[in-house]
Amino acid sequence: MGFFGSCWEVLLQFMSMSPFSGPGRPQYPLPLGPxxxxxxxxxxxxxxxxxxxxxxxxxxxxxxxxxxxxxxxxxxxxxxxxxxxxxxxxxxxxxxxxxxxxxxxxxxxxxxxxxxxxxxxxxxxxxxxxxxxxxxxxxxxxxxxxxxxxxxxxxxxxxxxxxxxxxxxxxxxxxxxxxxxxxxxxxxxxxxxxxxxxxxxxxxxxxxxxxxxxxxxxxxxxSSADWDEAWDPILISDWVHDSAFAVFQKELCLPGAKCTPPTSQSILLNGTGHYLCNETDPRCVCPQTNPDCVGPSSYFTKTFQKGKRYLLRLINASTDAGYIFSIDGHTLKVISTDFVPIHPYTTNSLHIAIGQRYSVIVEAAEPDTPAQDGNYWIRTEVPSGCGSIDLPGSNEKTGIIRYDSDSTAFPSSTKNPFPSNCTDEPYESLKPIVEWLVQPPENNVTTNTYEVGFDNDKAHGGFRRWDMTNTPLWLNFSNPTILNLKNTTWNPEYCVIPYDYKHGWVYLVITGNLTRLGEAKVIPAAHPIHIHGHDFVILAQSNKTYDESTDPQHFNFHNPPRRDVAFLPAAGYLALAFKPDNPGVWLVHCHIAWHASSGLALQILERQEDILSSIGxxxxxxxxxxxxxxxxxxxxxxxxxxxxxx
The missing domain is CATH 2.60.40.420 (Cupredoxins -  blue copper proteins)
Known part of the structure; x- marks a missing residue:
């Protein structure tokens, strides 16, 4: 083993006795005396x-x-x-x-x-x-x-x-x-x-x-950078005025029919939105056109003190929309992606897909030419291809930063310059602090490559539904997968993929092409892919068609970006890897709620024989x-x- 290997083994033994928990069941020290x-x-x-x-x-x-x-x-x-x-x-x-x-x-x-x-x-x-x-x-x-x-x-x-x-x-x-x-x-x-x-x-x-x-x-x-003040987490969400269960019916489309996908009516920051509606509509409880209205129809508003550094914790909690978040006249120092601390980088706008979280630090230093009255718009722009929002009489302005807490003026600030496209943050910017070195896969990557697209779900109404395997996911609420751990076969509608590896890495490639149906049919839609129970590394992320013979040669194995939600680019591919160190039944799904409900998901059955002993x-x-x-x-x-x- 050599000297350094022996020393590391001794260190691991020491750490098992120190106030740390290990990758198995946690072991904690007992207090000694008072x-x-x-x-x-x-x-x-x-x-x-x-x-x-x-x-x-x-x-x-x-x-x-x-x-x-x-x-x-x-x-x-x-x-x-x-x-x-x-x-x-x-x-x-x-x-x-x-x-x-x-x-x-x-x-x-x-x-x-x-x-x-x-x-x-x-x-x-x-x-x-x-x-x-x-x-x-x-x-x-x-x-x-x-x-x-x-x-x-x-x-x-x-x-x-x-x-x-x-x-x-x-x-x-x-x-x-x-x-x-x-x-x-x-x-x-x-x-x-x-x-x-x-x-x-x-x-x-x-x-x-x-x-x-x-x-x-x-x-x-x-945190990976210093700050002075911190805000509670901010949920950014699109909002439908009718029941989502009813709106979902627009997602269900019969093959060949002309269907209009669901749309949302407004954008909320932490449950605060600004919707312009007709005052004669009885559901318009606080119309924007009423100057005396100070109820729920308002802008999310926060105050900056010049010279302080503010930690903003952003969450995309939407149904369908991805956002480009920005604050006019200010830059964002990005310090974490989901639960992963990263080396800080600066930008004047931030792409946030559904389910993703970012921590950013904003230095409250007004520009040389400050906006009128020191007020600045917070913007949450929905780029083309990242969701459908109907905003009558409004736009992406959803919040206000004020340097004077007594001010009531609307900002006259101008938008930061940035490209408006439906994508993740730049791959090369997302560098985790704790580095991972990815090893070759234990699994057969060919058989674990999946295509996102539509399928005619004849078993449940004949609707066109999204899927990731050979059938859309369809679960029995009364018979969850976790109560069937002795199964050797599974209902195909459960979309169960077994991974019984106890070490190493598992690779998962998801593409936006329906090649498994032999059609070379491309569905031009981006999908935020979320995996439960794991942080995963992004080996590659591309808007080009996946080529199994050549693309893996360009995978990044040294400290690639790591998180739990990543964009599958429209008509492209997403190559992921994770460690099979967490026995369980874990869902993999698109976080566009309409698509997940449609069936765009699969289940990872990880180390089936170890799950029950892991749970107890x-x-x-x-x-x-x-x-x-x-x-x-x-x-x-x-x-x-x-x-x-x-």
Whole structure:
């Protein structure tokens, strides 16, 4: 093995006894004698919130305005490798031990008007859209009790981007990892915040999240650049005024028919929108043309203080739209992609696909020629090919930055110059701090290459539906995949792909061409592809047709971009790789909600024989299924599944 190999082996043994958790079940140190919790006060957390680390009595906080890259460290230690949790810590291998954080969510029907136009069939968490902020610290155990008060739907909650190591049953996808939570029933989700950063939680029951069942999740930890003030996560979302379940019917198209895809009516920033409607329309509860209207129809507004550095945590929580985010006259320093800290880079605009998250730092330094009254537009432009938004009398102006909090003037600022195209951020800009070196694949990449396109789904109405395998995904809510772990064969409609590799790397290539149907038919649409249970690397991303014989020669294996959502370019391909180190049933799907409900998804069955031992028990999962079955039998509301289920 050699000297360095032997030393590394000794180091690993030492780390197994230190306050770190490893890639297996976490191992934590026991306090020796009298001890106290290490307390960390994250800057701009909720009032009274602090981080607590039991048993770390000889550790201290090292996070401050000029040291955001550090989190906690052992006092007086000279070797940071095993004495510091910071931006260079590989959080897939080690994390600090925090405390339990307990939250309660209730899903209910509610009439809402976030953009001033009444949505009679909204659905929300705890009576608000977005739902309440769920806040934790790096290494905490998060416990969320979810009660369903919907009278006509079940529900589930997915914790977007959370790794769910040894907690696959908590991933929150009905038909995959659980049955829906029945009316008046409660399911308790428990998982470890081994990552840090911000994300969102949302229903994964059919089309509930476009109706409002979504909220922010923030896990405090280090950052790859310094900042002074931080904002709570900002959900950017397109918004439909009618029930998303009804709007989805436009997505269902019979072959040969002329169909108009669904469109949204406005864009919201953190549940605040600005929709111009006819005052005579009874659903126009706060018309934009009314100068005295100060209700929900307004602009998202924040104040900058000159000289300060602001951390903005952005989330695309849309149904259909990708955005180019910008602030007139200001630059953005990008420091993370999804849950992955990256080497900072600057830009004057930021492409954000559905499900993606970015942390950016904006320095509040007005330009030499400031806008009138120090007011600047926040813009969320939808480029062509990235969604369909109907904005009568408006445009991409969705928020205002003010340097004078007393100002009420509309900005006269001009838009930053940038190209308007439907794409991801530049590949070469996304450089993770913690480097990964990708090895050759364990799997057969040819058989694990998939084409996105349309299929005539004769089994379910004969509609033209999106798919990724030979059939659109179609799940049975009452029979989730996770309760069938002894299966040796699967219903083709479940789109189950087994990966039984215990080490190395698995490659997955997704293309935008229907070559498997022998047609060379191109569907000109970009798709944000999300994988549950993993961060993946992007080996390649191209708008050209995939050539298996030549393109892999150009894959990037040294520290490629890493995240959990990436664009499949229209008519191009996306080559991904991940480590098969997380036994479970994991969904891979397009995050355009219309497409996911149409069937554009597959399931990764990772290390099937290890899943149950990794989880420990499925008793609560079975109890939820029993409650769902009882509800189906006793409810007077007919259950009519018309989509994939996700």
């Amino acid at each position: 001890s106290h919790d290490l307390t960390v006060h994250p800057h701009h957390a909720s009032p009274g919130f602090h981080c607590s680390y039991p048993g770390y009595e000889d550790w201290e906080s090292c996070n401050g305005p000029d040291s955001r890259d550090c989190w906690i460290q052992r006092r007086g230690a000279k070797q940071p490798l095993w004495n510091t949790f910071n931006i260079e810590t590989d959080y897939e291998a080690m994390w600090p031990r925090g405390i339990k954080r307990e939250y309660w969510l209730e899903v209910s029907d509610m009439k809402i008007a976030p953009d001033g136009y009444l949505k009679p069939l909204g659905k929300v968490f705890n009576g608000s859209y977005p739902g309440p902020l769920i806040e934790a610290c790096w290494g905490d155990e998060i416990i969320v009790h979810v009660t369903n008060k919907l009278t006509t739907n079940g529900t589930t909650v997915h914790w977007h981007g959370i790794r769910q190591l040894h907690s696959n049953e908590m991933d929150g996808v009905n038909g995959v990892t659980q049955c829906p939570i029945a009316e008046d029933e409660t399911f308790t989700y428990k998982f470890t915040a081994s990552q840090y950063g911000h994300t969102w939680y949302h229903s994964h029951y059919s089309l509930q999240y476009p109706d409002g069942v979504a909220g922010p999740l923030l896990i405090h930890g280090p 028990t499925l008793s609560k999962t079975r109890d939820t299924c029993d409650g769902w079955e009882e509800w189906l039998e006793t409810t007077k509301v007919p259950f009519d599944q018309d989509d994939s289920g996700i």
